[in-house]
Amino acid sequence: MPLLPSTAAAAAAALPRLRLRLPLPPRHCPQPLAPLRRAPHHSSPHPRLLPLAAALPPPPPEELPPSQATGLVAASQANFMRVIVDAAAPGLEHHRGSDLLCVVRALLKKIRRRVLVGDRVLVGAVDWADRRGMIEDVFERRSEVADPPVANVDRLVVLFSLDQPRPEPATLTRFLVEAESTGIPFVLVFNKAELVDEQTITYWRDRLKSWGYDPLFLSVDQQSGFSALEEMLEGQTTVVVGPSGVGKSSLINALRHNQNISEEDPIHKLLEQNSKWFGEQRVGTVSKKSGKGKHTTRHVSLLPVAGGGFLADTPGFNQPSLLKVTKQSLAETFPEIRKMLKENEPSKCLFNDCVHLGEHGCVVKGDWERYPYYLQMLDEIKIRETIQLRTFGTKREGDVSELREARKWSAEYFAFSFRAIFNLLWFNGFTI
DSSP, X not given: OOOOHHHHHHHHXXXXXXXXXOOOOOSSOOOOOOOBOOOOOSSSOOOOOBTGXXXXXXXXXXXXXXXXXXXXXXXXXXXXXXXXXXXXXXXOGXXXXXXXXXXXXXXXXXXXXXXXXXXXXXXXXXXXXXXXXXXXXXOOXXXXXXXXXXXXXXXXXXXXXXXXXXXXXXXXXXXXXXXXXXXXXXXXXXXXXXXXXXXXXXXXXXXXXXXXXXXXXXXXXXXXXXHHHHHHHTTSEEEEEOOTTSOHHHHHHHHHHTXXXXXXXXXXXXXXXXXXXXXXOOOOOBOTTTSSXXXXXXXOEEEEOTTSOEEEEOOOOSSOOOTTXXXXXXXXXXXXXXXXXXXXXXXXXXXXXXXXXXXXXXXXXXXXXXXXXHHHXXXXXXXXXXXXXXXXXXXXXXXHHHHHHHHHHHHHHHHHXXXXXXXXXXXXXXXX
C-alpha cells in the first residue's frame, strides 16, 4: 500500500531505534589491503607478501614449489597474458623457455597493481600439461613506458618513414618529446629509404641534426641499413613506437629473420611448440585515401630474438598523450633548449620557474625551428593542468588517477547506502 504521511513519520521515528550503523564515506582514497600471505597450498610457500612484492626481486629457483614459476609477461590481450618461463622448481628445468597462458589474480586488481607487458611475475597454480597458470605477484620494475604501457624497457626505437606516409614535423616532435620524457635511451630511425632520393635523405639528416638528433636510415624492403641498429639492440628489451604505417611490424620481422636460431637457444622450444607468439607479426598497407597507415597491430607483445633480448611491437598512434610531461619539464625534452642553457653557463634564467617564453632575464631565445611547437605544447599542457587543478585539486597525473579511483569508490558507497536504507524500509513493510 502507498506510504501515508503518518506512516512515513512513524517509519522515520523508528529508524533511530534500529541503530543501523552505516560506514562513513572515506575522506581520502581507500588504503590498500594489508599484506596477505599466499594460501599454503604447498609445503614451502614462497615468503613474499602482497602488496610488498613489487619492491622485491624474483626468488631463486630452489625456493619455488612445483606449482609455481617465475617468468616474463610477453603479451597481453583481453583478460589473458602470455608468460615466458624464466625459472621453475628443481626437476622442472626443462620447462624453462616455454610459454604459459595466464590470468591475473583478483587481489592484484583490487589493490590496483597493474600487470604490464615486460613485467617479471610469479605464476602460481601452474598446469604444466595444459600450459596454464595464474599471475600472483609482480616483481620490481626498472623502468616503465606509459604510452604504450610496457615495463622494464632498455631502449626505445622511434620509427618514422621517409614516404608513404611522409614525416610531419609536429607529429615527429611529439614522439620525440614523449621519448625524452621517459628517461630511457632511444634512437630515431627512418624507414622506406628506397622510396626517396639521396637529396631527401641528406635534407632530413641535416634538419634533424639541427634539432639535436642523429637518425638512422634503412630500408626494410631492400634489407639494407640494419647493422648499426642490430648492434644497439643486442641483448636488450626494445620497444618500437611510431605512427601507423611506418613499418614497425615489418622492421621487427626483418630483424628476427636476420638471425639463425640454434637448438641451444632457449627460444628454440617455442619454435618446437609451434607457438603463435613466436610467429610473424601481421603487416598492413597504407591507406590510398589519406596516405596514412592503417591500424594493424592491436595489442602490445614482446617478441624474442636469438641470442637474448626482446622486441616489442606496439599499436600505431599519431598523437602521443604527453601525460607525464609538465610545463616545467617540457623544456628539458628539447635538445635545443638544453644546448642554449649549457652554452650560457654559468649564467641562468633570472627566474627559477622560467618556462622560456621570452620573459625578462630568460637566456633561451626563440630563433630555432621547433620553438612554435614548443609553445603549442606548452599551451596544451597548461590547459590540461588547469583543468586537473580545478577538477581534482592537483596537477600531478599520478594523484589525478588516485582521485578518480577515490571518486568512483565514493559513488559506489552512496549507492550502497541508498540501497541499504531502501531495503530496510522494504523489510519493515513500507513501500514508496
